Amino acid sequence: MSSSSKFLALQTCDGKEFVLDEVIAVRSQTIKNMVEDDCVSNVIPLPNVDSKTMTKVLEYWKKHSEEGVSKDMLIYFDKAFVNVHHSILYDFILAANFLNDKEILDIICQEVANRIKGKTPEEIRMNLISRMILLQRKKRRFVKRMLGLLNDFITLELFLIFCSFYFYFRIRTG
Known part of the structure; x- marks a missing residue:
């Protein structure tokens, strides 16, 4: 990485922060749009992604950003990436959808179809x-x-109303 590389900090829903090169982070269309629209402050919140899932997503992004990795190695890596319990695969789907990473979403959906x-x-x-x-x-x-x-x-009632709307629109939109 060059010395002029810009780094971004991502914070998952469970509070863990990940610092990574912007070149890798913009594999996410969501993050890319935030960077292009100059909406990035100190830390980019990822309210729909937990740290375990983000760790795996970062592994994927880094592996697919490496130079000199053969196509066969990437295919092998992708197979290992999706060879997880269905509940973890479901977390990957939610994260890929939120991050708007079509590449990850495609391999996960293919795995679900195969299953x-x-x-x-x-x-x-x-x-x-x-x-x-x-x-x-x-x-x-x-x-x-x-x-x-x-x-x-904030009263409990208002909070529960907010949660109901949040989950209703989250399910309706994606």
């Missing part, structure tokens, strides 16, 4: 139900985390 190929509708339905249960658990953890941040000026 449901040959399954009965009932098997697929049960898999989706278990994912919905995981999403509800994440929603509850989010609400508990936000309740810890409430101050005297």
Whole structure:
């Protein structure tokens, strides 16, 4: 990396900060738009991405940004990247969608398609139900985390209304 490289700090929903070269960070269309629109201050918040998921996304970005890596090595890396439990794969989908990284989203969606190929509708339905249960658990953890941040000026009722709207629009838009 050159000495003129610009570094960006990303902060995940669980508070962990990642500092990385802007050249790597702009693989995310979301971050790229923020940089181009000059919306970047000290730290870019990533409210929909946790640190475990972001660590893996950064591994992916760095590997795919390296020079001299053969196409076969990248294919092998991609297969290992998506060879995870379906709940982690679901976190990758949410992160890739939020970060607007089409490349990651494409390989993950292909993996999901490969996993449901040959399954009965009932098997697929049960898999989706278990994912919905995981999403509800994440929603509850989010609400508990936000309740810890409430101050005297916000009532619980207003906060719960906000959460309802937030999750409603989040599900409707993506």
